[in-house]
Amino acid sequence: AATAFGGWIPCDATADRTLLVDNYDSYTYNLYHLIAAVDGAPPVVVRNDAIAWHELEPALRAGHFGRVVLSPGPGTPDRSEDVGICADVLAKAGDVPVLGVCLGHQALAA
Numbered sequence: 001a002a003t004a005f006g007g008w009i010p011c012d013a014t015a016d017r018t019l020l021v022d023n024y025d026s027y028t029y030n031l032y033h034l035i036a037a038v039d040g041a042p043p044v045v046v047r048n049d050a051i052a053w054h055e056l057e058p059a060l061r062a063g064h065f066g067r068v069v070l071s072p073g074p075g076t077p078d079r080s081e082d083v084g085i086c087a088d089v090l091a092k093a094g095d096v097p098v099l100g101v102c103l104g105h106q107a108l109a110a
Helices: 028-039 053-061 086-092 103-109
Strands: 017-022 044-047 065-070 098-100
Touching: 017 028, 017 053, 053 065, 053 086, 065 086, 065 103, 086 098, 086 103, 098 103
Parallel strands: 017 044, 017 065, 065 098
Antiparallel strands: none
16 A cells, blocks of 8 residues: 555565664654655664664664664764764674664765
Protein backbone atom coordinates (compact mmCIF):
# COMPACT_ATOMS: atom_id res chain seq x y z
CA ALA A 1 0.00 0.00 0.00
CA ALA A 2 1.16 3.52 -0.70
CA THR A 3 1.99 5.83 2.15
CA ALA A 4 1.04 9.46 2.62
CA PHE A 5 4.60 10.43 1.71
CA GLY A 6 4.44 11.05 -2.01
CA GLY A 7 2.92 7.65 -2.73
CA TRP A 8 6.21 5.85 -2.10
CA ILE A 9 5.75 2.12 -1.60
CA PRO A 10 8.28 0.44 0.72
CA CYS A 11 9.87 -2.76 -0.57
CA ASP A 12 9.60 -5.72 1.80
CA ALA A 13 9.49 -3.53 4.91
CA THR A 14 9.75 -6.54 7.22
CA ALA A 15 13.11 -7.72 5.85
CA ASP A 16 15.20 -5.36 7.96
CA ARG A 17 15.03 -2.44 10.36
CA THR A 18 16.19 1.14 10.38
CA LEU A 19 18.62 2.30 13.03
CA LEU A 20 17.91 5.90 14.06
CA VAL A 21 20.79 7.59 15.88
CA ASP A 22 19.42 10.32 18.14
CA ASN A 23 21.71 13.35 18.39
CA TYR A 24 19.62 14.86 21.18
CA ASP A 25 17.09 16.75 19.08
CA SER A 26 13.31 16.75 19.48
CA TYR A 27 12.87 16.43 15.69
CA THR A 28 14.18 12.87 16.04
CA TYR A 29 10.68 11.85 17.12
CA ASN A 30 9.20 13.28 13.92
CA LEU A 31 11.72 11.16 11.99
CA TYR A 32 10.78 8.17 14.14
CA HIS A 33 7.13 8.43 13.11
CA LEU A 34 7.95 9.01 9.44
CA ILE A 35 10.32 6.03 9.33
CA ALA A 36 7.78 3.81 11.09
CA ALA A 37 5.12 4.78 8.56
CA VAL A 38 7.38 4.10 5.57
CA ASP A 39 9.03 0.93 6.90
CA GLY A 40 5.91 -0.54 8.44
CA ALA A 41 7.87 -1.02 11.68
CA PRO A 42 9.34 1.43 14.15
CA PRO A 43 13.06 2.13 13.88
CA VAL A 44 15.47 1.13 16.60
CA VAL A 45 16.54 4.35 18.35
CA VAL A 46 19.86 4.76 20.10
CA ARG A 47 21.32 7.94 21.56
CA ASN A 48 24.62 8.94 20.00
CA ASP A 49 26.50 8.36 23.27
CA ALA A 50 24.55 5.38 24.63
CA ILE A 51 26.44 2.69 22.73
CA ALA A 52 30.02 2.17 21.60
CA TRP A 53 30.99 1.16 18.06
CA HIS A 54 32.19 -2.29 19.21
CA GLU A 55 28.65 -2.91 20.54
CA LEU A 56 26.89 -1.72 17.39
CA GLU A 57 29.22 -3.15 14.76
CA PRO A 58 28.13 -6.82 15.10
CA ALA A 59 24.48 -5.89 14.50
CA LEU A 60 25.35 -3.87 11.40
CA ARG A 61 27.65 -6.58 10.03
CA ALA A 62 24.99 -9.26 10.67
CA GLY A 63 22.48 -7.29 8.61
CA HIS A 64 20.11 -6.45 11.45
CA PHE A 65 19.82 -2.91 10.10
CA GLY A 66 19.21 -2.23 6.44
CA ARG A 67 19.79 1.47 6.81
CA VAL A 68 20.88 4.12 9.32
CA VAL A 69 19.44 7.60 9.83
CA LEU A 70 21.53 10.18 11.69
CA SER A 71 19.25 12.73 13.30
CA PRO A 72 19.57 16.47 13.72
CA GLY A 73 21.09 17.82 16.89
CA PRO A 74 22.90 20.75 18.43
CA GLY A 75 26.54 21.38 17.79
CA THR A 76 28.93 20.70 14.96
CA PRO A 77 30.23 17.53 13.33
CA ASP A 78 33.76 18.69 14.14
CA ARG A 79 33.18 17.97 17.84
CA SER A 80 33.12 14.27 18.69
CA GLU A 81 30.99 14.92 21.77
CA ASP A 82 28.27 16.42 19.52
CA VAL A 83 28.04 13.51 17.07
CA GLY A 84 29.08 10.59 19.26
CA ILE A 85 28.88 7.27 17.43
CA CYS A 86 27.85 8.96 14.16
CA ALA A 87 31.48 9.40 13.14
CA ASP A 88 32.16 5.67 13.54
CA VAL A 89 28.96 4.77 11.69
CA LEU A 90 29.99 6.95 8.76
CA ALA A 91 33.56 5.68 8.69
CA LYS A 92 32.92 1.99 9.28
CA ALA A 93 29.35 1.01 8.30
CA GLY A 94 30.47 -0.36 4.96
CA ASP A 95 27.63 -0.88 2.49
CA VAL A 96 24.83 0.07 4.89
CA PRO A 97 23.05 3.14 3.46
CA VAL A 98 23.17 6.21 5.70
CA LEU A 99 20.88 9.25 5.60
CA GLY A 100 21.79 12.32 7.62
CA VAL A 101 19.38 15.09 8.59
CA CYS A 102 20.74 18.51 9.60
CA LEU A 103 23.66 17.69 11.96
CA GLY A 104 23.65 14.14 10.59
CA HIS A 105 23.86 15.51 7.06
CA GLN A 106 26.69 17.84 8.05
CA ALA A 107 28.51 14.84 9.51
CA LEU A 108 28.28 13.10 6.13
CA ALA A 109 30.30 15.93 4.58
CA ALA A 110 32.77 16.39 7.45
